Amino acid sequence: MTIALAMLLMPVLTKAQFSISGLVSEKSNQALPGASIRLKDKSSGTTTDSQGKYQFTNLKAGNYTLVVSFIGYQTVEKNLDLNTDQVLNFSLSPSAFLADEVIVRATRANEKSATTYRNLTKEEIQQNNFGQDLPFILNNTPGVVVTSDAGAGVGYTGIRIRGSDASRINVTINGIPYNDSESQGIFWVNMPDFASSIENVQIQRGVGTSTNGAGAFGGSLNIQTLAPSEKAYAELNNTFGSFNTLKNTFKVGTGLIDNKWSFDGRLSRVKSDGYIDRAASALKSYFLSGAYHGKNELLRLNLFSGTEKTYQAWSGIPESRLKGDVQGMKDYAANEGLKPEELEHLLNSGNRTYNPFTYKDQTDNYTQNHYQAIYAKQFNEQFSFNGALHYTDGKGYFEEFKLRDKYEKYKLPGVIVDGQLKDRTDLVRRRWLDNNFYGLTYAFNYQPQSDLSFTLGGAYNEYRGKHFGQVIWSRFPMGLSNTDHYYDGKGNKNDFNTYLKVTYSPIDQLSLFADLQYRRVSYDISGLDKNVEPINFSNDYNFFNPKVGATYFLNQQSNIYTSFSVANKEPNRDDFTSLKKGLPSPKPERLNNVEAGYRFNDKTFNVGVNVYGMFYKDQLIFTGEVNEYADAYRQNVDKSYRIGIELDGSYVISSKFAVNANAAFSRNKIKNYVDYIANTEEDESTNIIATNYSNPDISFSPAAVVSGELVYKPFKGFAAALQSKYISKQYMDNTQSESKMLKAYWVNNARLGYDFKIKGIKNINLGLLVNNILNKKYESNGYTYSYAYKGDVTKQNFYFTQAGTNFLLSLNLKF
Structure with a gap:
């Protein structure tokens, strides 16, 4: 834990030498502000400004693949061998179909949003999906605490964000409210293996953006279901x-x-x-x-x-059973009005599995x-x-x-x-x-x-x-x-x-x-x-x-x-x-x-x-x-x-x-x-x-x-x-x-x-x-x-x- 925290706070250790910059536009040369540009297989990414311009700096020499995408346009990939500063412009063609991302665009935060959020991709979800409920897949995100009634992440599970329980976390699926209207809670047990049908999740902490359903008093989970694959x-x-x-x-x-x-x-x-x-x-x-x-x-x-x-x-599990305190269990049974057979069961159960x-x-x-x-x-x-x-x-x-x-x-x-x-x-x-x-x-x-x-x-x-x-x-x-x-x-x-x-x-x-x-x-x-x-x-x-x-x-x-x-x-x-x-x-x-x-x-x-x-x-x-x-x-x-x-x-x-x-x-x-x-x-x-x-x-x-x-x-x-x-x-x-x-x-x-x-x-x-x-x-x-x-x-x-x-x-x- 200490090593991980130290790594989190580690500054950039080395200075790279080159930059990539350019303009993203459509075929008519109209600039596309807000287009996404990322370096494939890297953690780095950015978006174009109001004039459609982008820039990466401090890049070491080497081979890179730039991936440029924008809703309603075909995604473009470009390979380059970087050994000097380069200007690389992209002209995107309208897509043959409208992308599924438009479904959640209204309630999502992005790089320009003054909102505290974390995105989880399909790949991140899949590599952690072993059949446990979704809270356990989200466990390694900031401020999250998860629990399981059965003790192993299957069945009734719970999640808290910033100390707020599930009734204060707004959940939407494709922008549609999921929280129970009366208890305002989230019952993941009713959605077994739903993680296998998720394209991505955005976790917003705090109030977040305006969304549908109950108010977010600790956070929001905005879930998008699977987008289509190009091939069967x-x-x-x-x-x-x-x-x-x-x-x-x-x-x-x-x-x-x-x-x-x-x-x-x-x-x-x-x-x-x-x-x-x-x-x-x-x-x-x-x-x-x-x-x-x-x-x-x-x-x-x-x-x-x-x-x-x-x-x-x-x-x-009562505290006396957890500690193996026999007299405490007898006192507990007397105070709570347990029947003799219930006391016998309490005394003969496992400390941690009762x-x-x-x-x-x-x-x-x-x-x-x-x-x-x-x-x-x-x-x-x-x-x-x-x-x-x-x-x-x-x-x-x-x-x-x-x-x-x-x-x-x-x-x-x-x-x-x-x-x-x-x-x-x-x-x-x-x-x-x-x-x-x-x-x-x-x-x-x-x-x-x-x-x-x-x-x-x-x-x-x-x-x-x-x-x-x-x-x-x-x-x-x-x-x-x-x-x-x-x-x-x-x-x-x-x-x-x-x-x-x-x-x-x-x-x-x-x-x-x-x-x-x-x-x-x-x-x-x-x-x-x-x-x-x-x-x-x-x-x-x-x-x-x-x-x-x-x-x-x-x-x-x-x-x-x-x-x-x-x-x-x-x-x-x-x-x-x-x-x-x-x-x-x-x-x-x-x-x-x-x-x-x-x-x-x-x-x-x-x-x-x-x-x-x-x-x-x-x-x-x-x-x-x-x-x-x-x-x-x-x-x-x-x-x-x-x-x-x-x-x-x-x-x-x-x-x-x-x-x-x-x-x-x-x-x-x-x-x-x-x-x-x-x-x-x-x-x-x-x-x-x-x-x-x-x-x-x-x-x-x-x-x-x-x-x-x-x-x-x-x-x-x-x-x-x-x-x-x-x-x-x-x-x-x-x-x-x-x-x-x-x-x-x-x-x-x-x-x-x-x-x-x-x-x-x-x-x-x-x-x-x-x-x-x-x-x-x-x-x-x-x-x-x-x-x-x-x-x-x-x-x-x-x-x-x-x-x-x-x-x-x-x-x-x-x-």
């Missing part, structure tokens, strides 16, 4: 590894048919027993895409689906289908449009066994059995979610002159969700059939936004932007909640989210930028349904985000340094309070903030060695925080314990996240990488208590890859990923709660352990 292809990708992990992927594509049509498909399955006891996953997915590519228009239809059956591993659930069908089951129709049109050189219609339907349930559950929880009377009143029964219940999400997105792009451009975009989406519960079996009669609903609730949400972006370059070196977004959200909740209590909330929100910024180019290799952005966010479903009776509804959150940075990009060395401040008003956080049913809920805190510095870079040491590294250091504070501990005695309303804290750390916000990768390529086709990541300590609540903490951890992985060919097969790739090569015992996530009884406070901590040394071996064939 077929792929068979297979992975096998620890915990009986298995991935099989079949991909096929027609290539371009008559330079107009393309069809692509993928079929995947992923299975794993998981590191945690019984944390098995059985996942299936497919992706189908067909497109018409016209000279000035693009029509693409996408259909993709995921089906998951995942054994529940979301309860974590799962409280033993019922064979204690599973989560869900299927989600996505339909996208995307259209883009280039009317002329100045004016273009892209838009999409989308529809998502999802339906599923989680099933659970409840031992001697009370009838009163279901608002049912007890029953007489053999002359005795039974007020409890063993039962199996299912809690269902049946939802639909549909709408449209659009963006008009207008560039009247090379130094001025406008984008008018937005979206309108509707969500319709049904929540209901069933008791499918009970030991004693309950008066319910298998299909009866013991609760029914609805959530209806309408989300409209529109934005106008203006970019202007008064001089070649300076790019200014303003981005003004209006968003209106209407959210209604009705019916009965999971506790069989009536709910009725109707909420309308009107948000104005302005953004302004500037980028100044010091030279062709470097620029500085700064921006100020505002984001607003509505509460989620649980903020209303779990709220204690009699309390006012939660208020929306507001974020003022300041970013400033420096970027340098050369042939062998590139680095970005960014400082940020994220200042919240009415941020919603857990304060320790629970409602009548022991459900925790969030409350608004007046002021809180995150400030930090991020570094991200790479250095090509030689033709065989390269280093990639990033680091994020931050301070994350709540200015005034009140923590509540509920009293479990009958009259608890007058006995809640409240404690004031001044400037405690925000939970799950490590002060340091450092990542490094050393890449070694000793010969053609072979690459080895050593990946290292350090996460500093994190607190599981907002009291900054050392007794409620995730310890710091440092984990190292190794990746090997070898590409070769044999007759009849275009490419064979053998890959090996060894995770946690030093067998570090660590916990990446957890939760805590406390309660009081007769003046005594009991604290309970739970942890999500991650696997020790484990491996994934892949064989990928391309035809």
Whole structure:
């Protein structure tokens, strides 16, 4: 880690001697500002200025290949032997078809944007894709912390950016919102092996650009699905590894048919027993895409689906079990009311693999289908449009066994059995979610002159969700059939936004932007909640989210930028349904985000340094309070903030060695925080314990996240990488208590890859990923709660352990 960080900060060691400069234009000699020029197989790249000019400096003598591309034009490659300063002009021809990049252009940042971002290419995604969920493929990007309920990256996984959880990270797929409308979270388990259908990903940290869907309070993930291959292809990708992990992927594509049509498909399955006891996953997915590519228009239809059956591993491991504290486990069982058989199971389980659930069908089951129709049109050189219609339907349930559950929880009377009143029964219940999400997105792009451009975009989406519960079996009669609903609730949400972006370059070196977004959200909740209590909330929100910024180019290799952005966010479903009776509804959150940075990009060395401040008003956080049913809920805190510095870079040491590294250091504070501990005695309303804290750390916000990768390529086709990541300590609540903490951890992985060919097969790739090569015992996530009884406070901590040394071996064939 230390070596990687030192490499990140290493200055350019040598001065090169020559330069390449020139002009990029179209056939009519009209300059093309914003065209991309990169040195093939190198880390260096740039874009043309407002006059279509570009320049590379400090280049050593040698052979180079320049790749020039611009949306709507054919990509050009030019080889040259550099031994003196050269002027090289390019004249691009209009493409035979419109490129797929236009789909995400409206919501993406680029070199001129005053936005903090990182792009991941298809190649980078593929070399790290061994079947784990997408968060684990993004793990080595700045400020990212990932976790896995099952402990090995398959099943339920999570991601945080700058300490913000998934409900504060905006995710779009081809510009279409993916976050769940009600929880605002991201459930990657519903998209198994989706990484195999991704062309590229842009990760924006902070508020970022105006985009569709929920507001970004920590970052955005902008995903573009596969672009067409020019030639027909077929792929068979297979992975096998620890915990009986298995991935099989079949991909096929027609290539371009008559330079107009393309069809692509993928079929995947992923299975794993998981590191945690019984944390098995059985996942299936497919992706189908067909497109018409016209000279000035693009029509693409996408259909993709995921089906998951995942054994529940979301309860974590009690601290006493993790430490092997027998008396502590007995005390825990007594305090939590565990039945004798549950205590026996706790005592006889593994310290790091304990799962409280033993019922064979204690599973989560869900299927989600996505339909996208995307259209883009280039009317002329100045004016273009892209838009999409989308529809998502999802339906599923989680099933659970409840031992001697009370009838009163279901608002049912007890029953007489053999002359005795039974007020409890063993039962199996299912809690269902049946939802639909549909709408449209659009963006008009207008560039009247090379130094001025406008984008008018937005979206309108509707969500319709049904929540209901069933008791499918009970030991004693309950008066319910298998299909009866013991609760029914609805959530209806309408989300409209529109934005106008203006970019202007008064001089070649300076790019200014303003981005003004209006968003209106209407959210209604009705019916009965999971506790069989009536709910009725109707909420309308009107948000104005302005953004302004500037980028100044010091030279062709470097620029500085700064921006100020505002984001607003509505509460989620649980903020209303779990709220204690009699309390006012939660208020929306507001974020003022300041970013400033420096970027340098050369042939062998590139680095970005960014400082940020994220200042919240009415941020919603857990304060320790629970409602009548022991459900925790969030409350608004007046002021809180995150400030930090991020570094991200790479250095090509030689033709065989390269280093990639990033680091994020931050301070994350709540200015005034009140923590509540509920009293479990009958009259608890007058006995809640409240404690004031001044400037405690925000939970799950490590002060340091450092990542490094050393890449070694000793010969053609072979690459080895050593990946290292350090996460500093994190607190599981907002009291900054050392007794409620995730310890710091440092984990190292190794990746090997070898590409070769044999007759009849275009490419064979053998890959090996060894995770946690030093067998570090660590916990990446957890939760805590406390309660009081007769003046005594009991604290309970739970942890999500991650696997020790484990491996994934892949064989990928391309035809």
